[in-house]
Amino acid sequence: MFAGDEKANSIEALTRFAQAIDQVPLVAVQGFDRDGIIRVWNDVSEKLYGISRSEALGRHIRDVLVSCRHHPGWEDEVARIWQAGKPAVPRDMQVATPAGGHVWVCSTMFPIREGEQTTGIYCIDIDITERKQRERDLLDKESRIRELFTKSADAIIMMREGQIQEFNPAALRLFGYGQDTNGLKGAVPYQISPKYQPDGRLSQEKMEEMHAIALKHGSHRFEWQYCTLDKRTFWGEVTLTVLDGSSDAFMYAIVRDITDRKRAEHELRLSAQVFEGSREGIAILDAKWCMMRVNAAFTELTGLQEQDIAGGGRDILRSDVHEPDFYERIKETVQRHGHWQGEIWGRRRNGESFPAWASVSAVRSSDQRIVNYIVIFSDISERKAAEERIRHLSEHDFLTGLPNRVLLLDRMHQAIASARRNRGKLAVLFLDLDRFKNINDSLGHHIGDNLLQALAERLKKCVRSNDTVSRQGGDEFVVMLSNIGDSGQVAHIAGNILHATGMPFYIESHTLTITTCVGISMYPDDGNDVDTLIKNADTAMYHAKESGRNNYQFFDHDMNVRMVERLTLEHELRVALDQNQLVLEYQPELDIGSGRIIGVEALLRWQHPEAGLLAPARFLHAAEASGLIVPIGDWVLQNACRQAKAWYDEGKPMRVGVNLSVIQFRQKDFLQKVRKTLEQTGLPPRYLELEITESVLLDASSSTMATMRALRDMGVALAVDDFGTGYSSLSYLKHFPVDKLKIDQSFVRDLADDVNDAAIIRAILIMAKSLKLKVIAEGVETMAQLDFLREQGCDEFQGHYVTQAVRPAELARFLQ
Numbered sequence: 001m002f003a004g005d006e007k008a009n010s011i012e013a014l015t016r017f018a019q020a021i022d023q024v025p026l027v028a029v030q031g032f033d034r035d036g037i038i039r040v041w042n043d044v045s046e047k048l049y050g051i052s053r054s055e056a057l058g059r060h061i062r063d064v065l066v067s068c069r070h071h072p073g074w075e076d077e078v079a080r081i082w083q084a085g086k087p088a089v090p091r092d093m094q095v096a097t098p099a100g101g102h103v104w105v106c107s108t109m110f111p112i113r114e115g116e117q118t119t120g121i122y123c124i125d126i127d128i129t130e131r132k133q134r135e136r137d138l139l140d141k142e143s144r145i146r147e148l149f150t151k152s153a154d155a156i157i158m159m160r161e162g163q164i165q166e167f168n169p170a171a172l173r174l175f176g177y178g179q180d181t182n183g184l185k186g187a188v189p190y191q192i193s194p195k196y197q198p199d200g201r202l203s204q205e206k207m208e209e210m211h212a213i214a215l216k217h218g219s220h221r222f223e224w225q226y227c228t229l230d231k232r233t234f235w236g237e238v239t240l241t242v243l244d245g246s247s248d249a250f251m252y253a254i255v256r257d258i259t260d261r262k263r264a265e266h267e268l269r270l271s272a273q274v275f276e277g278s279r280e281g282i283a284i285l286d287a288k289w290c291m292m293r294v295n296a297a298f299t300e301l302t303g304l305q306e307q308d309i310a311g312g313g314r315d316i317l318r319s320d321v322h323e324p325d326f327y328e329r330i331k332e333t334v335q336r337h338g339h340w341q342g343e344i345w346g347r348r349r350n351g352e353s354f355p356a357w358a359s360v361s362a363v364r365s366s367d368q369r370i371v372n373y374i375v376i377f378s379d380i381s382e383r384k385a386a387e388e389r390i391r392h393l394s395e396h397d398f399l400t401g402l403p404n405r406v407l408l409l410d411r412m413h414q415a416i417a418s419a420r421r422n423r424g425k426l427a428v429l430f431l432d433l434d435r436f437k438n439i440n441d442s443l444g445h446h447i448g449d450n451l452l453q454a455l456a457e458r459l460k461k462c463v464r465s466n467d468t469v470s471r472q473g474g475d476e477f478v479v480m481l482s483n484i485g486d487s488g489q490v491a492h493i494a495g496n497i498l499h500a501t502g503m504p505f506y507i508e509s510h511t512l513t514i515t516t517c518v519g520i521s522m523y524p525d526d527g528n529d530v531d532t533l534i535k536n537a538d539t540a541m542y543h544a545k546e547s548g549r550n551n552y553q554f555f556d557h558d559m560n561v562r563m564v565e566r567l568t569l570e571h572e573l574r575v576a577l578d579q580n581q582l583v584l585e586y587q588p589e590l591d592i593g594s595g596r597i598i599g600v601e602a603l604l605r606w607q608h609p610e611a612g613l614l615a616p617a618r619f620l621h622a623a624e625a626s627g628l629i630v631p632i633g634d635w636v637l638q639n640a641c642r643q644a645k646a647w648y649d650e651g652k653p654m655r656v657g658v659n660l661s662v663i664q665f666r667q668k669d670f671l672q673k674v675r676k677t678l679e680q681t682g683l684p685p686r687y688l689e690l691e692i693t694e695s696v697l698l699d700a701s702s703s704t705m706a707t708m709r710a711l712r713d714m715g716v717a718l719a720v721d722d723f724g725t726g727y728s729s730l731s732y733l734k735h736f737p738v739d740k741l742k743i744d745q746s747f748v749r750d751l752a753d754d755v756n757d758a759a760i761i762r763a764i765l766i767m768a769k770s771l772k773l774k775v776i777a778e779g780v781e782t783m784a785q786l787d788f789l790r791e792q793g794c795d796e797f798q799g800h801y802v803t804q805a806v807r808p809a810e811l812a813r814f815l816q
């Protein structure tokens, strides 16, 4: 009974509840009793499960529901409700709809209690399909966002109150933390930045400003320099976005590494600066060689503006200096090798051509196509002009402007090559002015220079335009006559040259006359090459000098032999000086009245190892021509003085006469040498007599005169040697501080036969007496000669009549 009541109550309760909630839309309600028989099945359940109420009521809940919904453990749950009288935990589950689909329901089972009794169980299913869908969508979205976060190549950093909370793997990588997943946690952005940003601002201060801007506008993008864990700086582009606008701001930053971009930008800026700031003209051309852009220097150098080159201007810089195929060859080279550089003539806007140093480069795309050409050039007009000036200077004589030796040799090479091809001839004329040094010494170098310049002009007029007149230096000129006929033609030109040279020159207030000697060699007869031709012309010139002044000589092979002999002699003389092969002999000079030896003349000999004892006539000429006379003369002076001092010390004091060549006398330091020699040897100056020739007097300049006076002041005597053979007049002598005249032996030798010689000797003696000069006669060989000289009042004599020159040891015999 009780059970029946209970059941009835339960059913009644369920029914009441069912009626109440039947009105509830979207909530499916089912109720079943302790036997599991369905007692409540509302409208929504009908729709949800596709089972009408009449079909459901009275059937077992398991049979109806289990088939259309998945609810594992349902029976256990139901049993627990019956047992505990407590609702089950709500569950989401899928229900198969009659239409074959699925819906999601949140299903709750709870007991119907009557007092302490559970009288039934209600199932309430709320359709949550939409919510589930939303949840799933959300989940999908979230996982996508998570994936995005994780896989993003950009660093993503989440911050709260400016402190890093979360970050993705890209952030760890970017900041150099690798796999350390806690790496950035808790850091603040300025701690992962250098102390100062490149603009000089403190990173902390500037980052706060960035945050403030982001807070104000919701988001802010800026560039920032960060530094990695290992203190390497890099550039980031930061997008800072505010998620929560409160002061407790939640922000996230997306940091993209833009170091490469910044570098590229920097390089681009640099390139732009280089392009615009370059002093070299730069033009960028397209693949068809049409100009696209030019820089300021280009405009400055060429006068061409952007608008002039717009739309092409391929030929705009081409000058007429080059053949058209010159440019084609450049293009070909650039296309093949990517680059060309060299000298080129360009054209300015005004049509003027200018030399440029240019480089042309091809710019290729990644697929190796040529997309541009870059032309860089600099105007080298000034450099070319300077080079030309230097070249001209290096090839021309600065004084006369004539080609110098370098250019002459070059032209001779060409002329010989041409003559060889055409079986032609050429002539080389070697000119050396006679006594030019005298002009320099007596009138000064600037007069000498002017004379050389005037002479150069005259020489140019003597030859054709394709001939070359060159100055080798000093007073030497070489003329090359190219493509010349026979030697007659050459002789004619040489004659013209001598004539032109011999005409007076009017330099400042001076009227100057000079002569020259010309040596001539011809190709191919006298040589096949430049060196031989010049050498042989020089040899011929030397021969011309020897044959007297103002003439020309053609080279012949005997000359060469003589030249070789001379050179050999020169060489041997050097050896003689080095190896002490020189010796001095002394010829006594006697007082004609008493017959007493009052002095000696030192005479040079060469003890040649093969040829024996050589007289000065054999080698003096070569010594003078080579300049060796200077060291040889020094040697003679030294040894003669030393010997005289020895005699002086032995109590037999004797004046020693030393012969001087003109060259010696003209040395700038000659006076000092004499003084020094006297000091070194200790010979009192009055025991030294220097014998000069008339040529010294003839060429006497103010400096020669000064030297003579200084010598006399020193106490050294001066004698004029070989007197009578030169052209000095006796009256001329009074101007010179000389002490003695030495009558040349040629007058003495023929005294007996030649009345003229006797007359000359008489005249010399009379004039010398009036000038208070002593006179010594040389070359006295006979008693008759001596008697004559004594009768005429000659003071002294020397000669074989007494003795020839002897060595000091032998001289002692005469002294006794």
Ligand SMILES: Nc1nc2c(ncn2[C@@H]2O[C@H](COP(=O)(O)O[C@H]3[C@@H](O)[C@H](n4cnc5c(=O)[nH]c(N)nc54)O[C@@H]3COP(=O)(O)O)[C@@H](O)[C@H]2O)c(=O)[nH]1
Binding pocket: 587, 601, 602, 603, 604, 615, 616, 617, 620, 633, 636, 658, 659, 660, 661, 721, 722, 742, 745, 778, 779, 780, 781, 798, 799, 800, 801, 804, 805
């Ligand atoms: N610059 C220098 N010149 C020098 C030097 N030594 C000599 N000389 C010059 O050489 C010329 C020739 O000299 P040398 O062969 O020595 O002849 C001298 C005498 O030996 C010769 N002489 C002397 N007496 C007679 C004689 O009776 N008969 C004769 N046939 N010859 C004789 O005369 C020469 C001396 O001449 P000079 O000098 O004119 O007095 C000679 O001209 C020297 O100048 C030197 O060191 N430096």
